[in-house]
Amino acid sequence: MTSMRQVFVDTVEDVMRHDPRVAVVLAEISRDAFAPHERVINVGIREQAMVGVGAGLALSGLRPVVHTYAPFLVERPFEQIKLDFGHQDLGGVLVSIGGSYDDPVWGRTHQAPGDVALFGTLPGWTVRVPGHPAEVGPMVRDALARDDRIYLRLSLRENSAPHPVVEGFTEVRRGRQGVVVAVGPMLDTVLEATRDADVTVLYATTVRPFDAAGLLAAVRRVERADVLLVEPYLEGTSAHLATEALADVPHRLRSLGVRRDTELRAYGTAEDHDSAHDLDVLGIAAAVRRMFGHPAAAA
Amino acid sequence: MDKSGYADLPALFGRMTGDEKHEWAAASTLDVLWVLYDRVLDVSPDRVDDPDRDRFLLSKGHGPMAYYAVLAAKGYLDPSTLDTWTAWDSPLGQHPDRVLVKGVELSSGSLGHGLPIAVGTAIGLRLQGRTARTFVLVGDAELDEGSNHEAIALAGRLGLERLVTVVVDNASGTHGWPGGVAKRFEVEGWQASTVDGRDHAALYAAFTQDHPGRPLVVVAEIGKGERR
Numbered sequence: 001m002t003s004m005r006q007v008f009v010d011t012v013e014d015v016m017r018h019d020p021r022v023a024v025v026l027a028e029i030s031r032d033a034f035a036p037h038e039r040v041i042n043v044g045i046r047e048q049a050m051v052g053v054g055a056g057l058a059l060s061g062l063r064p065v066v067h068t069y070a071p072f073l074v075e076r077p078f079e080q081i082k083l084d085f086g087h088q089d090l091g092g093v094l095v096s097i098g099g100s101y102d103d104p105v106w107g108r109t110h111q112a113p114g115d116v117a118l119f120g121t122l123p124g125w126t127v128r129v130p131g132h133p134a135e136v137g138p139m140v141r142d143a144l145a146r147d148d149r150i151y152l153r154l155s156l157r158e159n160s161a162p163h164p165v166v167e168g169f170t171e172v173r174r175g176r177q178g179v180v181v182a183v184g185p186m187l188d189t190v191l192e193a194t195r196d197a198d199v200t201v202l203y204a205t206t207v208r209p210f211d212a213a214g215l216l217a218a219v220r221r222v223e224r225a226d227v228l229l230v231e232p233y234l235e236g237t238s239a240h241l242a243t244e245a246l247a248d249v250p251h252r253l254r255s256l257g258v259r260r261d262t263e264l265r266a267y268g269t270a271e272d273h274d275s276a277h278d279l280d281v282l283g284i285a286a287a288v289r290r291m292f293g294h295p296a297a298a299a
Numbered sequence: 300m301d302k303s304g305y306a307d308l309p310a311l312f313g314r315m316t317g318d319e320k321h322e323w324a325a326a327s328t329l330d331v332l333w334v335l336y337d338r339v340l341d342v343s344p345d346r347v348d349d350p351d352r353d354r355f356l357l358s359k360g361h362g363p364m365a366y367y368a369v370l371a372a373k374g375y376l377d378p379s380t381l382d383t384w385t386a387w388d389s390p391l392g393q394h395p396d397r398v399l400v401k402g403v404e405l406s407s408g409s410l411g412h413g414l415p416i417a418v419g420t421a422i423g424l425r426l427q428g429r430t431a432r433t434f435v436l437v438g439d440a441e442l443d444e445g446s447n448h449e450a451i452a453l454a455g456r457l458g459l460e461r462l463v464t465v466v467v468d469n470a471s472g473t474h475g476w477p478g479g480v481a482k483r484f485e486v487e488g489w490q491a492s493t494v495d496g497r498d499h500a501a502l503y504a505a506f507t508q509d510h511p512g513r514p515l516v517v518v519a520e521i522g523k524g525e526r527r
Contacts, residue, residue, distance in 0.1 A: 020427075023423070023426065025419075038426060039426060041422060043449070043453050044452075044453065046449035046450075046452075046453060048411075048415060048445070048446040048449055049415045049418065049446065049449035049450050049453055051415075052412060052414075052415025052416045052418070052419060052446065052450065053415055053416075053418055053419035053422065053450075053453070054419060055415075055416050055419060056415070056416040056417060056418060056419020056420035056421070056422065056423060057419045057420075057422060057423040057426075058419075058423075059354075059404070059416065059419070059420045059423070060350075060419070060420045060422075060423025060424050060426075060427065060429075061350055061423065061427065062423045062426065062427070064419075079409060079412075080412065080415070080446075083406070083409055083412055084412055084415075084416055087396075087406050088397060088405070088406055088416075089397075089398050
Protein backbone atom coordinates (compact mmCIF):
# COMPACT_ATOMS: atom_id res chain seq x y z
CA MET A 1 0.00 0.00 0.00
CA THR A 2 1.09 3.56 -0.66
CA SER A 3 2.70 5.17 2.38
CA MET A 4 1.58 8.44 3.94
CA ARG A 5 4.80 10.03 2.72
CA GLN A 6 4.22 8.93 -0.85
CA VAL A 7 0.66 10.29 -0.79
CA PHE A 8 2.05 13.57 0.59
CA VAL A 9 4.67 13.80 -2.17
CA ASP A 10 2.24 12.84 -4.93
CA THR A 11 -0.35 15.35 -3.70
CA VAL A 12 2.14 18.22 -3.38
CA GLU A 13 3.52 17.53 -6.86
CA ASP A 14 0.00 17.42 -8.26
CA VAL A 15 -0.95 20.74 -6.67
CA MET A 16 2.34 22.32 -7.80
CA ARG A 17 1.36 21.67 -11.40
CA HIS A 18 -1.34 24.34 -11.23
CA ASP A 19 -0.47 26.40 -8.12
CA PRO A 20 2.74 28.42 -8.63
CA ARG A 21 2.59 29.55 -4.98
CA VAL A 22 3.66 26.15 -3.65
CA ALA A 23 7.35 25.56 -2.96
CA VAL A 24 9.02 22.74 -1.04
CA VAL A 25 12.05 22.99 1.24
CA LEU A 26 13.94 19.84 2.16
CA ALA A 27 17.06 18.97 4.12
CA GLU A 28 18.23 15.85 2.26
CA ILE A 29 15.49 13.61 3.72
CA SER A 30 13.02 12.63 0.95
CA ARG A 31 15.11 14.41 -1.69
CA ASP A 32 14.70 11.44 -4.03
CA ALA A 33 10.99 11.16 -3.36
CA PHE A 34 10.38 14.46 -5.14
CA ALA A 35 10.96 14.83 -8.87
CA PRO A 36 13.42 17.64 -9.69
CA HIS A 37 11.61 20.97 -9.85
CA GLU A 38 12.77 24.58 -9.48
CA ARG A 39 10.35 24.97 -6.57
CA VAL A 40 11.73 21.95 -4.69
CA ILE A 41 14.73 23.28 -2.79
CA ASN A 42 17.08 20.91 -0.97
CA VAL A 43 19.20 23.03 1.39
CA GLY A 44 21.44 20.16 2.46
CA ILE A 45 21.75 19.05 6.08
CA ARG A 46 20.85 22.52 7.37
CA GLU A 47 17.65 22.37 9.34
CA GLN A 48 17.81 25.86 10.83
CA ALA A 49 18.24 27.28 7.34
CA MET A 50 15.53 24.96 6.07
CA VAL A 51 12.93 26.53 8.35
CA GLY A 52 14.28 30.05 7.86
CA VAL A 53 14.26 29.63 4.09
CA GLY A 54 10.70 28.35 4.30
CA ALA A 55 9.70 31.47 6.22
CA GLY A 56 11.50 33.66 3.69
CA LEU A 57 9.59 31.99 0.86
CA ALA A 58 6.38 32.85 2.71
CA LEU A 59 7.61 36.41 3.16
CA SER A 60 8.05 36.65 -0.61
CA GLY A 61 4.46 35.51 -1.17
CA LEU A 62 4.83 31.75 -1.67
CA ARG A 63 3.23 28.84 0.21
CA PRO A 64 6.14 26.86 1.67
CA VAL A 65 6.08 23.17 2.47
CA VAL A 66 8.91 22.30 4.86
CA HIS A 67 9.59 18.62 5.29
CA THR A 68 12.01 16.28 7.00
CA TYR A 69 12.21 13.67 9.73
CA ALA A 70 10.30 14.73 12.84
CA PRO A 71 13.12 15.45 15.32
CA PHE A 72 15.04 17.45 12.71
CA LEU A 73 11.94 19.37 11.65
CA VAL A 74 10.52 20.23 15.04
CA GLU A 75 13.10 19.83 17.79
CA ARG A 76 16.40 20.95 16.31
CA PRO A 77 15.07 24.19 14.71
CA PHE A 78 12.29 24.80 17.20
CA GLU A 79 13.16 28.46 17.75
CA GLN A 80 13.00 28.97 14.00
CA ILE A 81 9.48 27.55 14.02
CA LYS A 82 8.55 29.80 16.94
CA LEU A 83 10.05 32.99 15.51
CA ASP A 84 10.46 32.65 11.75
CA PHE A 85 6.88 31.48 11.24
CA GLY A 86 4.98 32.35 14.42
CA HIS A 87 6.48 35.65 15.51
CA GLN A 88 6.75 36.88 11.90
CA ASP A 89 3.09 35.89 11.53
CA LEU A 90 3.79 33.93 8.36
CA GLY A 91 2.03 30.85 7.06
CA GLY A 92 3.54 27.52 6.14
CA VAL A 93 2.98 23.78 6.00
CA LEU A 94 5.39 21.68 8.05
CA VAL A 95 5.26 17.96 7.33
CA SER A 96 7.14 15.36 9.34
CA ILE A 97 7.72 11.65 8.98
CA GLY A 98 8.99 9.25 11.59
CA GLY A 99 6.43 9.85 14.31
CA SER A 100 7.23 8.86 17.87
CA TYR A 101 9.20 5.73 16.99
CA ASP A 102 8.42 4.55 13.47
CA ASP A 103 11.98 3.25 13.02
CA PRO A 104 13.18 2.30 16.51
CA VAL A 105 16.34 0.56 15.30
CA TRP A 106 17.76 4.06 14.82
CA GLY A 107 17.37 4.86 18.48
CA ARG A 108 16.47 7.97 20.42
CA THR A 109 17.92 10.44 17.91
CA HIS A 110 15.21 9.51 15.42
CA GLN A 111 12.28 9.59 17.82
CA ALA A 112 10.09 12.64 18.39
CA PRO A 113 7.29 11.82 20.80
CA GLY A 114 7.38 15.43 22.00
CA ASP A 115 6.63 17.11 18.67
CA VAL A 116 2.93 17.78 19.16
CA ALA A 117 3.53 18.91 22.73
CA LEU A 118 6.04 21.44 21.41
CA PHE A 119 3.55 22.78 18.88
CA GLY A 120 1.16 23.02 21.80
CA THR A 121 3.36 25.77 23.23
CA LEU A 122 2.89 27.94 20.12
CA PRO A 123 -0.28 29.86 19.22
CA GLY A 124 -1.83 29.68 15.79
CA TRP A 125 -0.81 26.22 14.62
CA THR A 126 -3.19 23.61 13.26
CA VAL A 127 -1.89 20.11 14.01
CA ARG A 128 -3.19 17.16 12.04
CA VAL A 129 -2.36 13.51 12.69
CA PRO A 130 -3.71 11.28 9.94
CA GLY A 131 -4.35 7.63 10.70
CA HIS A 132 -4.41 6.33 7.15
CA PRO A 133 -2.67 7.25 3.88
CA ALA A 134 -6.02 7.97 2.22
CA GLU A 135 -6.57 10.76 4.76
CA VAL A 136 -3.31 12.47 3.80
CA GLY A 137 -4.35 13.68 0.34
CA PRO A 138 -7.30 15.80 1.48
CA MET A 139 -5.24 17.16 4.39
CA VAL A 140 -2.40 18.22 2.10
CA ARG A 141 -4.74 19.82 -0.44
CA ASP A 142 -6.51 21.72 2.32
CA ALA A 143 -3.19 22.83 3.83
CA LEU A 144 -1.82 24.08 0.52
CA ALA A 145 -4.96 26.06 -0.24
CA ARG A 146 -4.82 27.88 3.09
CA ASP A 147 -2.52 30.67 4.29
CA ASP A 148 -2.01 29.74 7.94
CA ARG A 149 0.39 27.54 9.89
CA ILE A 150 -0.14 23.80 9.71
CA TYR A 151 1.81 20.81 11.04
CA LEU A 152 1.11 17.43 9.47
CA ARG A 153 2.43 14.45 11.38
CA LEU A 154 2.88 11.50 9.03
CA SER A 155 3.72 8.03 10.22
CA LEU A 156 4.29 4.49 9.06
CA ARG A 157 1.71 3.44 11.65
CA GLU A 158 -1.77 3.35 10.22
CA ASN A 159 -5.28 2.04 10.66
CA SER A 160 -6.79 -0.58 8.35
CA ALA A 161 -9.33 1.83 6.87
CA PRO A 162 -9.58 5.59 6.43
CA HIS A 163 -12.24 7.91 7.75
CA PRO A 164 -13.56 11.06 6.09
CA VAL A 165 -11.26 13.98 6.86
CA VAL A 166 -13.06 16.48 9.08
CA GLU A 167 -11.86 19.15 11.51
CA GLY A 168 -13.73 17.84 14.54
CA PHE A 169 -13.79 14.44 16.24
CA THR A 170 -15.70 11.60 14.52
CA GLU A 171 -17.86 9.23 16.55
CA VAL A 172 -16.80 5.77 15.47
CA ARG A 173 -18.71 3.83 18.12
CA ARG A 174 -21.33 4.89 20.66
CA GLY A 175 -21.49 3.48 24.16
CA ARG A 176 -22.84 4.41 27.60
CA GLN A 177 -20.06 4.17 30.15
CA GLY A 178 -17.61 6.77 28.99
CA VAL A 179 -15.64 8.22 26.10
CA VAL A 180 -12.34 7.11 24.59
CA VAL A 181 -10.57 9.52 22.23
CA ALA A 182 -8.22 7.81 19.74
CA VAL A 183 -5.80 10.07 17.87
CA GLY A 184 -4.70 9.14 14.34
CA PRO A 185 -3.01 5.76 14.06
CA MET A 186 -4.22 4.71 17.54
CA LEU A 187 -7.76 4.06 16.31
CA ASP A 188 -7.50 0.39 15.32
CA THR A 189 -5.74 -0.49 18.56
CA VAL A 190 -8.31 1.43 20.59
CA LEU A 191 -11.23 -0.25 18.80
CA GLU A 192 -9.73 -3.66 19.49
CA ALA A 193 -8.95 -2.81 23.12
CA THR A 194 -12.49 -1.51 23.74
CA ARG A 195 -14.25 -4.31 21.88
CA ASP A 196 -15.95 -5.59 25.02
CA ALA A 197 -16.44 -2.21 26.67
CA ASP A 198 -19.60 -0.13 26.48
CA VAL A 199 -17.89 3.13 25.57
CA THR A 200 -18.07 5.81 22.91
CA VAL A 201 -14.98 5.96 20.71
CA LEU A 202 -14.10 9.28 19.08
CA TYR A 203 -11.54 9.44 16.27
CA ALA A 204 -9.40 12.58 16.15
CA THR A 205 -7.07 13.59 13.32
CA THR A 206 -7.05 17.32 14.03
CA VAL A 207 -5.73 17.83 17.56
CA ARG A 208 -4.99 21.58 17.34
CA PRO A 209 -7.47 23.15 17.47
CA PHE A 210 -8.90 20.57 19.86
CA ASP A 211 -12.56 19.72 19.31
CA ALA A 212 -13.75 20.72 22.77
CA ALA A 213 -17.38 20.98 21.70
CA GLY A 214 -17.26 17.51 20.15
CA LEU A 215 -15.77 15.97 23.29
CA LEU A 216 -18.27 17.73 25.54
CA ALA A 217 -21.20 16.60 23.36
CA ALA A 218 -19.96 12.99 23.50
CA VAL A 219 -19.54 13.18 27.27
CA ARG A 220 -23.09 14.50 27.66
CA ARG A 221 -24.42 11.43 25.82
CA VAL A 222 -22.84 8.89 28.19
CA GLU A 223 -23.80 8.02 31.75
CA ARG A 224 -20.52 8.93 33.39
CA ALA A 225 -18.15 11.72 32.42
CA ASP A 226 -15.13 9.43 32.19
CA VAL A 227 -12.67 10.17 29.40
CA LEU A 228 -9.67 8.16 28.25
CA LEU A 229 -7.38 10.04 25.86
CA VAL A 230 -5.12 7.84 23.71
CA GLU A 231 -2.45 9.72 21.76
CA PRO A 232 0.41 8.26 19.69
CA TYR A 233 2.89 10.78 21.10
CA LEU A 234 3.82 12.05 24.56
CA GLU A 235 1.23 11.03 27.16
CA GLY A 236 -1.10 13.81 28.24
CA THR A 237 -0.18 16.10 25.34
CA SER A 238 -3.82 17.16 24.97
CA ALA A 239 -4.90 16.54 28.56
CA HIS A 240 -5.17 20.21 29.45
CA LEU A 241 -7.45 20.81 26.49
CA ALA A 242 -9.70 17.89 27.45
CA THR A 243 -9.79 19.31 30.97
CA GLU A 244 -10.77 22.73 29.63
CA ALA A 245 -13.46 21.18 27.43
CA LEU A 246 -14.98 19.58 30.53
CA ALA A 247 -14.44 22.53 32.86
CA ASP A 248 -18.13 22.66 33.80
CA VAL A 249 -18.56 18.88 34.14
CA PRO A 250 -17.31 16.87 37.10
CA HIS A 251 -15.26 14.25 35.29
CA ARG A 252 -12.41 11.77 35.32
CA LEU A 253 -9.65 11.99 32.75
CA ARG A 254 -6.84 9.54 32.04
CA SER A 255 -4.22 9.99 29.33
CA LEU A 256 -2.26 7.30 27.51
CA GLY A 257 0.67 7.93 25.24
CA VAL A 258 4.43 7.66 25.02
CA ARG A 259 5.83 7.62 28.54
CA ARG A 260 7.46 10.76 29.85
CA ASP A 261 9.35 9.26 32.77
CA THR A 262 12.00 7.25 31.02
CA GLU A 263 14.15 7.09 27.91
CA LEU A 264 13.89 3.60 26.49
CA ARG A 265 17.35 2.58 25.38
CA ALA A 266 15.99 -0.26 23.28
CA TYR A 267 15.72 -0.97 19.56
CA GLY A 268 13.47 -3.72 18.17
CA THR A 269 10.19 -2.97 16.41
CA ALA A 270 7.61 -0.25 16.70
CA GLU A 271 5.29 -2.90 18.13
CA ASP A 272 7.86 -3.60 20.86
CA HIS A 273 7.75 0.07 21.76
CA ASP A 274 3.95 0.08 21.75
CA SER A 275 4.09 -2.66 24.36
CA ALA A 276 6.70 -0.85 26.43
CA HIS A 277 4.48 2.23 26.56
CA ASP A 278 1.27 0.22 27.15
CA LEU A 279 0.04 1.46 23.80
CA ASP A 280 -0.72 -2.03 22.47
CA VAL A 281 -4.10 -3.74 22.71
CA LEU A 282 -3.20 -5.36 26.03
CA GLY A 283 -2.04 -2.14 27.62
CA ILE A 284 -4.95 -0.03 26.44
CA ALA A 285 -7.49 -2.77 27.27
CA ALA A 286 -6.10 -2.90 30.82
CA ALA A 287 -6.52 0.87 31.16
CA VAL A 288 -10.05 0.59 29.76
CA ARG A 289 -10.96 -2.09 32.31
CA ARG A 290 -9.62 -0.03 35.19
CA MET A 291 -11.44 3.08 34.07
CA PHE A 292 -14.75 1.74 32.84
CA GLY A 293 -15.12 -1.45 34.84
CA HIS A 294 -15.27 -5.02 33.71
CA PRO A 295 -17.88 -5.58 30.97
CA ALA A 296 -19.57 -8.19 33.17
CA ALA A 297 -20.01 -5.63 35.92
CA ALA A 298 -21.36 -3.08 33.49
CA ALA A 299 -23.99 -5.36 31.99
CA MET B 300 4.33 64.36 7.09
CA ASP B 301 7.52 65.97 5.81
CA LYS B 302 10.52 63.82 5.19
CA SER B 303 13.60 64.67 7.16
CA GLY B 304 17.29 64.57 6.44
CA TYR B 305 20.33 63.01 8.05
CA ALA B 306 20.77 66.12 10.19
CA ASP B 307 17.37 65.52 11.78
CA LEU B 308 18.26 62.03 13.01
CA PRO B 309 19.82 63.11 16.34
CA ALA B 310 16.62 64.87 17.35
CA LEU B 311 14.50 61.88 16.32
CA PHE B 312 16.86 59.59 18.21
CA GLY B 313 16.62 61.81 21.24
CA ARG B 314 12.84 61.44 21.37
CA MET B 315 13.49 57.83 22.43
CA THR B 316 16.67 58.06 24.47
CA GLY B 317 16.35 61.57 25.83
CA ASP B 318 20.00 62.10 25.00
CA GLU B 319 20.82 63.88 21.77
CA LYS B 320 24.50 64.28 22.39
CA HIS B 321 25.92 60.84 22.85
CA GLU B 322 23.88 57.75 22.18
CA TRP B 323 22.83 58.51 18.66
CA ALA B 324 26.40 59.03 17.55
CA ALA B 325 27.33 55.63 18.93
CA ALA B 326 24.68 53.81 16.93
CA SER B 327 26.80 51.56 14.75
CA THR B 328 23.99 50.95 12.28
CA LEU B 329 22.97 54.58 11.77
CA ASP B 330 25.00 55.44 8.68
CA VAL B 331 24.36 52.12 6.98
CA LEU B 332 20.63 52.49 7.58
CA TRP B 333 20.60 56.06 6.34
CA VAL B 334 22.46 55.32 3.11
CA LEU B 335 20.24 52.32 2.42
CA TYR B 336 16.94 54.14 2.99
CA ASP B 337 18.06 57.44 1.48
CA ARG B 338 19.82 56.28 -1.66
CA VAL B 339 19.79 52.52 -2.23
CA LEU B 340 16.55 50.72 -1.37
CA ASP B 341 13.68 50.90 -3.83
CA VAL B 342 11.06 51.36 -1.13
CA SER B 343 8.64 54.00 0.09
CA PRO B 344 5.93 54.30 2.74
CA ASP B 345 3.16 54.08 0.13
CA ARG B 346 4.53 50.82 -1.32
CA VAL B 347 4.96 48.65 1.78
CA ASP B 348 2.86 45.86 0.21
CA ASP B 349 4.27 46.18 -3.31
CA PRO B 350 5.62 42.73 -4.22
CA ASP B 351 8.35 44.38 -6.29
CA ARG B 352 9.70 46.57 -3.49
CA ASP B 353 13.21 45.90 -2.23
CA ARG B 354 13.31 44.09 1.12
CA PHE B 355 15.38 45.21 4.09
CA LEU B 356 15.61 42.79 7.01
CA LEU B 357 17.20 44.10 10.20
CA SER B 358 18.43 40.87 11.74
CA LYS B 359 20.44 42.57 14.47
CA GLY B 360 17.32 43.93 16.11
CA HIS B 361 18.83 44.91 19.45
CA GLY B 362 19.08 48.65 19.94
CA PRO B 363 16.66 49.59 17.13
CA MET B 364 16.56 53.34 17.87
CA ALA B 365 18.57 54.25 14.77
CA TYR B 366 16.21 52.10 12.69
CA TYR B 367 13.12 53.78 14.14
CA ALA B 368 14.67 57.20 13.65
CA VAL B 369 15.37 56.47 9.98
CA LEU B 370 11.86 55.07 9.48
CA ALA B 371 10.45 58.24 11.03
CA ALA B 372 12.69 60.46 8.89
CA LYS B 373 11.49 58.61 5.78
CA GLY B 374 7.81 58.88 6.61
CA TYR B 375 7.00 55.34 7.78
CA LEU B 376 6.40 56.50 11.32
CA ASP B 377 4.97 59.71 12.67
CA PRO B 378 7.78 61.23 14.74
CA SER B 379 5.42 61.57 17.70
CA THR B 380 5.25 57.76 17.84
CA LEU B 381 8.91 57.80 18.88
CA ASP B 382 7.83 59.43 22.15
CA THR B 383 5.94 56.24 23.06
CA TRP B 384 9.00 54.02 22.67
CA THR B 385 8.75 50.82 24.79
CA ALA B 386 5.48 51.88 26.43
CA TRP B 387 2.78 49.22 26.89
CA ASP B 388 0.79 50.13 23.80
CA SER B 389 3.62 51.49 21.66
CA PRO B 390 4.44 49.72 18.38
CA LEU B 391 8.10 50.41 19.13
CA GLY B 392 9.90 47.98 21.42
CA GLN B 393 13.51 47.24 22.17
CA HIS B 394 13.27 44.82 19.27
CA PRO B 395 11.27 45.68 16.14
CA ASP B 396 8.05 43.84 15.33
CA ARG B 397 6.94 43.66 11.70
CA VAL B 398 3.34 43.12 12.76
CA LEU B 399 3.31 46.39 14.70
CA VAL B 400 5.44 48.79 12.64
CA LYS B 401 4.68 49.82 9.07
CA GLY B 402 7.64 49.17 6.82
CA VAL B 403 9.41 46.78 9.17
CA GLU B 404 9.98 43.57 7.21
CA LEU B 405 11.36 41.37 10.01
CA SER B 406 10.60 40.90 13.68
CA SER B 407 14.03 40.40 15.18
CA GLY B 408 15.75 40.17 18.53
CA SER B 409 17.01 36.61 18.66
CA LEU B 410 20.23 36.54 16.65
CA GLY B 411 20.87 34.39 13.61
CA HIS B 412 17.38 34.37 12.13
CA GLY B 413 17.49 37.17 9.55
CA LEU B 414 20.06 35.78 7.15
CA PRO B 415 18.35 32.41 6.57
CA ILE B 416 15.03 34.21 6.15
CA ALA B 417 16.64 36.64 3.70
CA VAL B 418 17.99 33.69 1.71
CA GLY B 419 14.46 32.28 1.50
CA THR B 420 13.09 35.67 0.51
CA ALA B 421 15.67 36.02 -2.25
CA ILE B 422 14.92 32.50 -3.51
CA GLY B 423 11.18 33.23 -3.45
CA LEU B 424 11.52 36.50 -5.34
CA ARG B 425 13.76 34.82 -7.91
CA LEU B 426 11.25 31.99 -8.38
CA GLN B 427 8.56 34.58 -9.06
CA GLY B 428 10.73 36.36 -11.61
CA ARG B 429 10.91 39.54 -9.56
CA THR B 430 13.95 41.79 -9.71
CA ALA B 431 13.62 43.22 -6.19
CA ARG B 432 16.73 42.95 -4.05
CA THR B 433 16.86 41.59 -0.50
CA PHE B 434 19.16 43.26 2.04
CA VAL B 435 19.84 41.86 5.48
CA LEU B 436 21.82 43.57 8.23
CA VAL B 437 23.70 41.46 10.76
CA GLY B 438 26.33 42.23 13.38
CA ASP B 439 29.79 40.72 13.55
CA ALA B 440 29.04 39.06 16.88
CA GLU B 441 25.75 37.79 15.49
CA LEU B 442 27.81 35.68 13.10
CA ASP B 443 28.65 33.51 16.12
CA GLU B 444 25.25 31.88 15.57
CA GLY B 445 25.73 28.78 13.43
CA SER B 446 22.48 29.32 11.55
CA ASN B 447 24.17 32.16 9.65
CA HIS B 448 26.81 29.82 8.32
CA GLU B 449 24.18 27.41 7.05
CA ALA B 450 22.68 30.35 5.15
CA ILE B 451 25.99 31.81 3.92
CA ALA B 452 27.01 28.52 2.34
CA LEU B 453 23.59 27.95 0.83
CA ALA B 454 23.27 31.45 -0.65
CA GLY B 455 26.69 31.18 -2.22
CA ARG B 456 25.94 27.81 -3.78
CA LEU B 457 22.60 28.98 -5.10
CA GLY B 458 24.16 32.10 -6.62
CA LEU B 459 21.61 34.50 -5.18
CA GLU B 460 22.66 37.60 -7.07
CA ARG B 461 19.93 39.84 -5.64
CA LEU B 462 20.88 39.15 -2.02
CA VAL B 463 23.05 41.61 -0.08
CA THR B 464 24.24 41.03 3.47
CA VAL B 465 25.53 44.02 5.40
CA VAL B 466 27.74 43.08 8.32
CA VAL B 467 28.12 45.97 10.74
CA ASP B 468 31.48 45.08 12.20
CA ASN B 469 32.42 46.85 15.40
CA ALA B 470 34.59 43.94 16.52
CA SER B 471 32.15 43.11 19.26
CA GLY B 472 32.42 39.34 19.01
CA THR B 473 34.29 37.84 21.94
CA HIS B 474 36.25 35.34 19.88
CA GLY B 475 36.48 37.43 16.72
CA TRP B 476 37.03 36.48 13.08
CA PRO B 477 40.78 36.13 12.37
CA GLY B 478 41.49 37.27 8.83
CA GLY B 479 38.30 39.28 8.71
CA VAL B 480 34.58 38.75 8.42
CA ALA B 481 34.57 38.99 4.62
CA LYS B 482 36.62 35.81 4.24
CA ARG B 483 33.79 33.73 5.73
CA PHE B 484 31.61 34.83 2.84
CA GLU B 485 34.22 34.83 0.07
CA VAL B 486 35.11 31.20 0.56
CA GLU B 487 31.45 30.33 0.05
CA GLY B 488 31.27 32.20 -3.25
CA TRP B 489 30.13 35.68 -2.22
CA GLN B 490 31.49 38.91 -3.61
CA ALA B 491 32.81 40.97 -0.71
CA SER B 492 33.63 44.60 0.05
CA THR B 493 34.93 45.94 3.32
CA VAL B 494 34.37 49.67 3.83
CA ASP B 495 34.31 52.37 6.48
CA GLY B 496 30.88 52.05 8.05
CA ARG B 497 30.68 55.84 8.57
CA ASP B 498 31.60 56.81 5.00
CA HIS B 499 28.37 57.39 3.10
CA ALA B 500 29.99 57.54 -0.33
CA ALA B 501 31.92 54.32 0.29
CA LEU B 502 28.82 52.57 1.61
CA TYR B 503 26.79 53.70 -1.40
CA ALA B 504 29.43 52.52 -3.84
CA ALA B 505 29.65 49.16 -2.08
CA PHE B 506 25.88 48.63 -2.03
CA THR B 507 25.43 49.51 -5.69
CA GLN B 508 28.31 47.54 -7.21
CA ASP B 509 27.54 44.79 -9.69
CA HIS B 510 27.76 41.23 -8.39
CA PRO B 511 26.45 39.05 -11.20
CA GLY B 512 25.79 35.44 -10.41
CA ARG B 513 26.56 35.65 -6.71
CA PRO B 514 25.46 37.30 -3.51
CA LEU B 515 27.20 40.37 -2.10
CA VAL B 516 28.47 41.03 1.40
CA VAL B 517 29.38 44.53 2.52
CA VAL B 518 31.36 44.61 5.75
CA ALA B 519 30.83 48.05 7.30
CA GLU B 520 33.59 48.61 9.82
CA ILE B 521 32.85 50.74 12.86
CA GLY B 522 35.45 51.73 15.39
CA LYS B 523 35.82 49.16 18.15
CA GLY B 524 33.97 50.15 21.23
CA GLU B 525 31.15 51.85 19.35
CA ARG B 526 29.01 49.17 20.70
CA ARG B 527 25.42 49.91 20.07
